[in-house]
Amino acid sequence: MKLFRDTWLVFGRQMALMLRNPVWLIVGVMQPLYFLLLFGPLLKPVLGPGNAYKIFVPGLLVQLAMLGTMFVGFALIAELRAGVIERMRVTPISRLALLLGRSGRDVVMLLTQAALLTAVALPFGLTVKLTDLLLAFALLALIALLLSAMSYATALKLRSEDALAPLLQSVSMPVLLLSGIFLPLTFAPAWLQSLAKWNPFSWAVDASRALFAGHPGDPHVWKALLILGCLAVAAAAWAARSFARSVR
Amino acid sequence: MIETRGLRKSFRSRKRSVEAVRGVDLAVDAGEVFGFLGPNGAGKTTTLRMLATLMTPDGGEATVAGVDLRKSPGEVRRRIGYVAQGGGTWDEVTAREELIHQARLYGCNPATARERAAAAIQAFQLDGFADRRCGTYSGGQRRRVDVALGVIHQPKLVFLDEPTTGLDPQSRAHMWDEIGRLRDEGMTVFITTHYLEEADALCDRVAIIDHGEIVAQGTPTELKREIAGDVVTLGIDGSAPQALALLEGEEYVHTVEKTDAGLRLYVDVGATALPQMLRTLDGAGVLLSSIELHRPSLDDVFLAKTGRSLRDTPTDGGDR
Numbered sequence: 001m002k003l004f005r006d007t008w009l010v011f012g013r014q015m016a017l018m019l020r021n022p023v024w025l026i027v028g029v030m031q032p033l034y035f036l037l038l039f040g041p042l043l044k045p046v047l048g049p050g051n052a053y054k055i056f057v058p059g060l061l062v063q064l065a066m067l068g069t070m071f072v073g074f075a076l077i078a079e080l081r082a083g084v085i086e087r088m089r090v091t092p093i094s095r096l097a098l099l100l101g102r103s104g105r106d107v108v109m110l111l112t113q114a115a116l117l118t119a120v121a122l123p124f125g126l127t128v129k130l131t132d133l134l135l136a137f138a139l140l141a142l143i144a145l146l147l148s149a150m151s152y153a154t155a156l157k158l159r160s161e162d163a164l165a166p167l168l169q170s171v172s173m174p175v176l177l178l179s180g181i182f183l184p185l186t187f188a189p190a191w192l193q194s195l196a197k198w199n200p201f202s203w204a205v206d207a208s209r210a211l212f213a214g215h216p217g218d219p220h221v222w223k224a225l226l227i228l229g230c231l232a233v234a235a236a237a238w239a240a241r242s243f244a245r246s247v248r
Numbered sequence: 249m250i251e252t253r254g255l256r257k258s259f260r261s262r263k264r265s266v267e268a269v270r271g272v273d274l275a276v277d278a279g280e281v282f283g284f285l286g287p288n289g290a291g292k293t294t295t296l297r298m299l300a301t302l303m304t305p306d307g308g309e310a311t312v313a314g315v316d317l318r319k320s321p322g323e324v325r326r327r328i329g330y331v332a333q334g335g336g337t338w339d340e341v342t343a344r345e346e347l348i349h350q351a352r353l354y355g356c357n358p359a360t361a362r363e364r365a366a367a368a369i370q371a372f373q374l375d376g377f378a379d380r381r382c383g384t385y386s387g388g389q390r391r392r393v394d395v396a397l398g399v400i401h402q403p404k405l406v407f408l409d410e411p412t413t414g415l416d417p418q419s420r421a422h423m424w425d426e427i428g429r430l431r432d433e434g435m436t437v438f439i440t441t442h443y444l445e446e447a448d449a450l451c452d453r454v455a456i457i458d459h460g461e462i463v464a465q466g467t468p469t470e471l472k473r474e475i476a477g478d479v480v481t482l483g484i485d486g487s488a489p490q491a492l493a494l495l496e497g498e499e500y501v502h503t504v505e506k507t508d509a510g511l512r513l514y515v516d517v518g519a520t521a522l523p524q525m526l527r528t529l530d531g532a533g534v535l536l537s538s539i540e541l542h543r544p545s546l547d548d549v550f551l552a553k554t555g556r557s558l559r560d561t562p563t564d565g566g567d568r
């Protein structure tokens with residue numbers, strides 16, 4: 001009960017801070033919007049007019065979830081530097097809440113952006129059942145929770161933008177490319193496909209595509225939800241431990 | 249209010265292990281302002297952070313606000329306030345918002361939190377700027393908000409790490425008033441400071457830490473009394489070594505030290521020692537540029553206990 005209250009408290013503050021400067025919400029969604037508007041049309045001849053957006057938009061949403069939440073650690077470093085985190089760590093607030101409140105903000109922000117992107121894609125001929133869409137959004141929420149928790153835990157360990165930036169850059173690109181976000185990996189050579197099998201986000205993209213294609217029963221869907229659910233819980237536990245452990 | 253026995257903490261940097269705090273014994277009574285003094289790197293902040301639950305001690309025992317520090321840090325957190333050296337406000341929010349949120353972190357419901365914040369704004373005279381963003385405050389204003397945040401839950405004990413460092417004289421005087429007020433309200437205040445005159449004026453008792461160990465503990469008056477007699481400071485041009493040799497052997501001189509501009513001597517009674525001293529120096533033809541006779545200050549205590557003056561030690565990067 002206390003955990004819920006504390007999480008709500010941290011979440012409320014983070015949401016209020018974000019709404020004070022909502023421009024970041026728009027900035028985050030700009031890049032996938034450009035992809036949708038300026039790159040999507042190129043895929044039409046390749047994938048067929050009816051299929052293009054059904055294949056492309058689910059991938060874009062996963063990309064948005066990944067890029068939108070991977071870099072949240074930077075904000076935490078700024079808070080660490082201002083002493084805000086230390087001030088809160090001396091209060092009786094739950095350490096897990098310090099993480100969950102922040103990650104909750106990240107999830108809400110991402111889902112807002114995802115809804116925006118989906119809404120823009122609809123006039124291009126994207127059709128999806130509401131229940132399938134909601135399931136896809138649940139998957140996105142898990143990705144956001146996983147990556148924001150990992151980003152926070154890494155930020156707590158490194159404590160410097162100069163160390164965090166190159167690390168995230170070098171990790172994000174291969175993970176992104178190996179998830180088949182732009183084109184399905186069915187076009188890929190066998191070695192690339194087997195490599196991608198080890199990438200949880202590749203599962204997420206496949207599941208997301210299955211949902212947008214109207215196949216919620218596809219085994220990719222429950223497998224992706226299970227894999228990302230487990231990873232998200234593990235990442236949250238790790239990050240919460242980092243928040244609790246005393247450092248310097 | 250605080251009692252520690254053999255509190256220890258070491259850090260690993262590269263392969264070396266550095267003992268930052270090696271066996272600190274402290275006793276702080278309820279209702280006093282306790283000053284924790286020491287040069288940079290002596291273990292002040294490390295000790296403070298251990299007592300405030302931000303760091304786990306490697307060894308030793310501590311009771312803070314009536315609770316065992318190692319067994320129940322959560323309960324200690326409920327009972328203490330802590331204000332870090334660098335503060336902890338966020339530029340984008342107002343002092344009122346921070347105060348309300350802080351009260352909520354300590355478990356207040358929204359209505360109580362708003363009342364507490366309003367009361368704190370009045371008590372710490374933040375009215376003029378409490379509804380402006382923290383990013384716009386002056387150093388002194390920000391520091392007052394920091395302290396107000398640290399005591400929003402009305403703890404019995406509050407830790408203030410260098411509360412006046414970097415403040416202009418007026419803001420510093422203001423901060424002294426606030427600390428005095430907290431004590432008058434019955435709070436125990438544990439402060440670290442660089443300024444010995446501040447410790448002298450403000451603290452009921454002080455402890456001096458050096459190289460991770462307590463080298464002196466008591467009221468400022470007691471500590472000064474330990475340094476018997478008076479202090480004579482002589483300004484000497486050029487022939488200081490000669491003067492040192494002349495005065496070292498004199499029976500009325502307890503100790504004599506070389507300073508930048510001359511000598512500092514500890515004597516029993518300044519009024520009788522001074523004429524003798526002048527005769528000796530005059531006879532040897534040593535010319536003086538200045539003479540000063542004063543009662544020992546905490547600076548002298550510090551010098552006697554640690555072998556160096558606090559003023560000489562360079563300030564670290566944590567200072568603003």
